[in-house]
Amino acid sequence: MSPTPIRITVGELVARFLEACGVQAAFGVISIHNMPILDAFHRRQQLRFVSARGEAGACNMADAYARVSGTLGVCVTSTGTGCGNAAGAMVEAITAGTPLLHLTGQIESPFLDRDLGYIHEHPAQLAMLKSVGKDAFRIRNPETALATLREAVRLAFTPPCGPVSIEIPIDVQKMEMDLPADLAPLAVPPVQPDLAAVDVLAERLLKAQRPLLWLGGGARGAVAAVDRFVKMGFAIVTSVQGRGIVAEDHPQTLGSYNLQKPSEQFYETVDAMLAVGTRLRSNETLNYRLKLPATRYRIDANALADGRGYTNEFFLSGDAQLTLDALADRLEGRMKIDPQLTRDVQSARAESATLVDGTLGPYVKLKNTLAEVAGKHIWWVRDITLSNSMWGNRAPVLDHPRAGVHALGGGIGQGLAMGVGAAIANTEHGLGRKTLSLCGDGGFMLNVGELACAAQEQADVVFIVMNDQRYGVIKNIQDDIYGSRHAYVELHTPDFAQLCASLKVKHLALADPAHSKAVLTEALAASGPVVVEVDMAAWGPFAAKFAGPPKKKD
Template sequence: MKVSGGKAVVDVMVKEGVKKAFCVPGESYLGVMDALYQHPQIELISTRHEGGASFMAEGYAKASGEVGVCMATRGVGATNLAIGIHTAAQDSTPLVALIGQVERPFKEKEAFQEVDLAGFFSHLCKWTVEIDRVERIPELLHRAFHIARSGRPGPVLVALPHDMLEDEAVMAEYAPYISSRPRAHREDAERVVEEIQKAKRPVLIAGGGVIHAKAQPLLVQFAEKMSLPVVTAFRRFDAFPNTHACYAGWLGFGTPRGLLDEIKEADVVVALGTRFSQVGTQDYTLLSEQTKLIHIDICPDIFGKVYAPSLAIEADAKSFLELAVEAAGSQSIHTGKERTEELHRKYTEFSETKSDYTEEFTDMDGFMHDIVAQLPKNTIITNDAGNFFGWLSRYYRFEQENTYVGPTSGAMGYGLPAAIGAKLAHPDRPVVSFSGDGGFMMTMQEIETAVRYKVPVIAIVVNNNIYGTIRAHQEIHFPDRMIGTDLTNPDFAEMARLFGAHGERVERNAEFVPALQRAIASGLPALIEVVTNPEIISVSQDKTKVQGRLVSSK
């Protein structure tokens, strides 16, 4: 039986197990949307901006472990989608973007909204392809899903010419690829265990590969057996339980100098499932030339990209840890136990919340104290980029796996749409997004999406009427020459209510907990605006130097 290109696309999506697809509707892929009408098992989430759609798909993929799917029209819609595709690339998130394209006879004539999509996105994606023959849809689209989820996961873009989607053909039958991840060899695991045993100051850095492989429990076993301090890579907080005695802290903005020195002075560093990002390595200064690096990753392309390893092991994190736990034997190694416990004690002291409260503004230290006390441990946290994140990364302890969904790309506008995606993946769990006022305004229209689809996320907006991160850089590099970073904002709580959500405005610490409890009880998508002191824009700032701002009730 002949089927249309649009139906063939959706048939592949069904076979690949797609449950959610995020889009802004577009005329150039109407054939796909029409075919989705016949497949109610795939829920189509129509968003208010393509950037929101791509962030939702990326957040959904992170939270669910499945391939995220987003769709947009050609040219203008596709370029709006780019921010989420870039996030998926830097975060190693499996994503398939389906983009409507100019009709084949009109190509290269500067047709309406024409962009060479495969070329434009080629450096942002693992693979890009334009399907110009309808009968090739099953073949190429199944390949797209395989590439997105295999190896180091990432985004794949598939361009679908409008007229091709209306063509009909008898389709060959294809099934989703069955593929295995590269497995470690026993001798490699034994060698790593031997190197750690000989080391005087070993450290393990756990990255997204641990999360992707669902290997956190095995990593806990291995760390315990080896008395090995574990540090989580940039924005990979939940790769290891933060309250565990082997946890030494995290890499990224605001990492304590003492922990960075400890890693720099390490004689052996085991990097497990991490690519050594610029932020995590403090501009590529993390390791010393004397450090012996053991790099274990599913993707051999990253070996030597930043640091040359003395031992490079191409392997899935879970398969490596299974062999490593076995190689470590039944006896725990206590040689470095005191050092590991001391590193964890320092992290615990650094991350202890402070019950600082003020009457004039909401003190962020006290705010985090209440957040930690109020949110259940299985809450999924998402966030935007911004200086407010310094308080979250320092004080929030991620104790369970799959509780953090954040952008290593540093994308603004990510928090709310990613929270919607995460909540759709886990409707039974609390999901809370954190944004600054600058980032939140970039995708705030997705509140309406949450209301329309009844997705009860809680969006916390930390409002100081400033692009805070850039202001902080200005104060360091160009003091007393502030330009372009002052903002004015609406009443965010009232705006949320106008959209049909629950809205709260918090101007002092005492108001926050009741507001949070009301937001949870409402059962609606909710927004809590937290008004903070614009003179305190960094978690490391000395608050005592800000005159007339603090009324502490410690």
């Protein structure tokens, strides 16, 4: 006699499937259109649900959680307006290539797609979700629920990775079904390189005496293989998304000082550049006018990356770790690398860092003190703010391929929520690092409600809020292009000390560069959320004006 099957709802199937995927935390906002799912989370108590104050923040949290943990990010939203609130954060996730599952509700099935003006319905929700992610699906009945969940997660992890949405009508979430015997997600095999093509690339690289690896976010899983190239003597430079694949204090790396003039001069001496898992993005190549080495090769899991941004003499499609390992097998012991190469890297790095420091004025004290006090054992989260553009994208030194989390798509206001997501990932996965989030006052206020979420969750994160009471970059652009007509950039900001006190969040004022070490040391020693407010009016201006992404001057 066969055992009586266990009956579960589709909402509980979602919870059990996420557990089978190894998800330990999810983020979202509870609503009447996702309660069967969240009720299952609550009853099972197998994963932590973080109640964000808005869907945009929840999705940014899930994004950062995935980037830091290396696992699936999960965001749960309501239907209609609630789902739409997450759209901007979805764009950030697809820009960054983050594997993320967005679960959203939908109205009752009998009323769907009938243009009835039904409350909470977004008549083109699925089309909207397809436009801001890799794909979007609707679960129409219990029989197809598991297959849809599996396919969505498979797509999210298939290079180029990105967010995938599933909408589940509220009546379907409540429907019952037999518990499947197997809830395992589908395997996502890595893209295997063509070994004959690896042979060709190896023969070309053997001719190089001053080779350079440019590493992007797609190479974050290839630390071990990259280390073999470092040991062979290759020089290294990274995109901002590739920071920490090689520890940035290693003598053979430029870190992400990838577009400064000394680095460009160094590129002229390189006889072969191998770009791995990078899009060579516009703001890291002076709008594609940065003079890169004349001989360029490329490895990417995405076959469509061939020739994008910059031409290449040879392209090889494959997983970064597998392809670099196969290449190293053919190169180790055979390369004849110029012994001067490492010294030239060190010189270019030092000159580039000096140039950057020269633009900072008093804020070089903040940069250097932060590096001294925090060290390398951190998650370094950044919003799009003046300080990040000027120094945060290159300092402090990072030594982990997932240590850098930033708003890659250029949207402001995402750093606060990302800091929470990174801190939750650190706690839930036992990663043992401190989370720091660099924010501007304008961006911080955009999602300031998530500071309440940080307090409720006791997220262990230090927010460094650079308060100049304005959109600093925009004001500089107005000075540079619009005759100093300062329109709509001055901001009314709260008394952050009082705001933090009302939320029971620790607040530390930093009005004097001389107090940087004491204040940052106290902040890092505290547990739970801490806001360090840097009074930029008291500190004074930067030594140079940053007016948007740098471009090549004719």
